[in-house]
Amino acid sequence: xxxKGLYVTRFMVPKAxxxxxxxxxxxxxxPDEPYDTLVEGAFTAAVCDxxxxxxxxxxxxxxxxxxxxxxxARPDGLFASSARFExxxxxxxxxxxxxxxxxxxxxxxRGQPLQWYEEAKLSVGAHATLLTAAFTPDPDMAQWWWKAAxxxxxxxxxxxxxxLLTSHPVATADEFGNRPELFxxxxxxxxxxxxxxxxxxxxxxxxxxxxxATDALAAWLLTQPxxxxxxxxxxxxxxxxxxxxxxxxxxQDQRNRGALRNDDVxxxxxEAQGR
Numbered sequence: 001x002x003x004k005g006l007y008v009t010r011f012m013v014p015k016a017x018x019x020x021x022x023x024x025x026x027x028x029x030x031p032d033e034p035y036d037t038l039v040e041g042a043f044t045a046a047v048c049d050x051x052x053x054x055x056x057x058x059x060x061x062x063x064x065x066x067x068x069x070x071x072x073a074r075p076d077g078l079f080a081s082s083a084r085f086e087x088x089x090x091x092x093x094x095x096x097x098x099x100x101x102x103x104x105x106x107x108x109x110r111g112q113p114l115q116w117y118e119e120a121k122l123s124v125g126a127h128a129t130l131l132t133a134a135f136t137p138d139p140d141m142a143q144w145w146w147k148a149a150x151x152x153x154x155x156x157x158x159x160x161x162x163x164l165l166t167s168h169p170v171a172t173a174d175e176f177g178n179r180p181e182l183f184x185x186x187x188x189x190x191x192x193x194x195x196x197x198x199x200x201x202x203x204x205x206x207x208x209x210x211x212x213a214t215d216a217l218a219a220w221l222l223t224q225p226x227x228x229x230x231x232x233x234x235x236x237x238x239x240x241x242x243x244x245x246x247x248x249x250x251x252q253d254q255r256n257r258g259a260l261r262n263d264d265v266x267x268x269x270x271e272a273q274g275r
Contacts, residue, residue: 003038003273003274004038004040004137004141004206004273004274005038005039005040005137005141005272005273005274006038006039006043006135006144006270006271006272006273007035007036007037007038007039007238007270007271007273008029008033008035008039008043008045008268008269008270009035009237009238009268009269010027010029010035010045010266010267010268010269011237011244011247011248011265011266011267011268011269012025012026012027012264012265012266012267013247013248013251013264013265014264015262015263015264016252016255016262022058023058023264024049024050024051024052024057024058024061024128024264025047025048025049025050025058025061025214025264025265025266026047026048026050026058026061026062026064026065026066026128026266027045027046027047027048027065027212027266027267027268028045028046028062028065028066028068028069028070029043029044029045029069029268030043030044030045030069030070030073031043035238038273040137040141041137042073042134042135042136042137043073043134043135044069044070044072044073044132044133044134044135045069045132045133045212045268045270046064046065046066046068046069046072046130046131046132046133046212047065047131047154047212047213047214047266047267047268048061048062048064048065048068048128048129048130048131048154048183048214048266049061049128049129049152049153049154049214049215049264049266050126050127050128051126051127051128051182054121054124054125054126054127055118055121055122055126056100056103056122056126057126057127057128059099059103059126060096060126060127060128060185061128063092063095063096063099064092064128064130064183065130065132067088067091067092067095068088068092068130068132068149069132071088071091071132072132072133072134072147072149073134078132078149079134079147079149079199082194085149085190085193085194085197086190086191086193086194087190089183089187089190089193089194090188090190093185093186093187093188093190096126096185100122100185123186124186125184125185125186125187126184126185127182127183127184127185128152128182128183129150129151129152129153129154129180129181129182129183129214129215130149130150130151130152130154130183130197131148131149131150131151131152131154131155131156131212132148132149133146133147133148133149133156133210133212134146134147135204135270141274142205142274143203143204143205144203144204144205144272145201145202145203146158146201146202146203146204146210147199147200147201148168148199148200148201149197149198149199150168150169150197150198150199150200151181151182151183151193151196151197151198152180152181152182152183152215153169153170153175153176153177153180153181153215153218154212154213154214154215154218154266155167155168155169155170155211155212155213155215155218155221156168156200156210156211156212157209157210157211157213157218157221157227157231158202158204158208158209158210159208159209159210159211159227159228159231160204160205160207160208160209160228161207161228162226162228162229162231162232163228164227164228164231165202166200166202167222167227168198168200169198169200170218170222171222172222173219173222173223176215176218176219180215181196204272205272205274206272206273206274207272207274208271208272209231209235209269209270209271209272210270210272211231211234211267211268211269211270212266212267212268212270213265213266213267213268214263214264214265214266214267215263216260216261216262216263216264216265217260217265217266217267219261220254220259220260220261223259233250234247234267234269235269235271237250237269238269238271239271247267251265
C-alpha cells in the first residue's frame with residue numbers, strides 16, 4: 001500500500017458581518033476528499049476572489065473556480081496550450097450567460113424583476129480573480145509536478161523546510177493594490193485573458209507545503225518576518241480535526257489585532273506526504 005500522496009484541506013471564512021452564503025470568495029478541489037484522506041493520484045484546485053463592486057460576483061467566483069478546476073484536470077484543458085486556455089475562457093463566459101438568463105427568469109417569475117441599477121451593473125459583468133493549479137505524481141511518487149495559472153492577486157505559495165520558495169503571481173506585500181487583474185464574466189476577448197494570465201510550474205517533494213490563497217490571507221503571509229515559518233500556523237489548523245472552527249477563530253483574532261484585513265478568505269492547504 002502506498003503511503004505517499006497529498007493531504008488537501010480547504011477553508012472558507014466570510015468577512016465579519018456577513019453570512020457564508022454572502023461570501024464572494026470561492027474554491028474548488030477535485031477530487032473532493034476529506035482533509036484526512038491521502039490523495040494518491042492527480043488533483044486540481046482553484047480559488048477565486050469575487051470583486052465586491054460587481055453584482056453577483058460571488059456566484060461568478062464559484063462558477064469560475066469550479067470550471068477552472070475541472071478544465072485543469074483534463075489533458076486538453078486550460079494548461080494544454082494558450083488556445084486551450086482561450087477555449088476554457090470562452091466556455092465559462094457562455095455558461096455564465098446561460099446561468100444569468102435562468103437567474104433573471106426566476107426573478108421575473110417570482111415577481112422580482114431586475115431593477116434598473118441591477119441591469120446597469122450586470123451589463124458590465126461580474127468580475128473575479130482566478131488561481132488554479134494541477135498536481136500530478138511522478139510514476140514512483142517521489143515528487144509531484146505542479147502547474148499554476150493566475151490572473152489577479154490570489155496567490156500560490158510553495159514552502160520547503162520553513163523557506164518560502166515560490167510566491168506566484170505576487171512576490172511582496174507592496175504589490176497588492178485596489179485594482180488587480182480580473183476575469184470578467186462578459187469578457188469575450190479570450191486572447192487578452194490568456195495573455196494576462198501568468199503561468200508557472202514546479203515540483204514538490206515529501207514535506208513540502210503549498211497554499212492557494214485569496215488576497216487578504218496572501219497579503220498577511222507576505223507581511224510576516226518569516227513567511228515560511230508563519231505557514232506553520234496554517235498547517236497546525238489544517239491538521240486539526242476541528243480545523244474549520246479553529247481557523248475561523250484565528251482569522252477573526254488576526255482581524256481584531258489589525259494584522260489581517262477584514263475580507264473574505266479562501267485557502268487550500270496542500271501537504272506532501274511520503275514514506
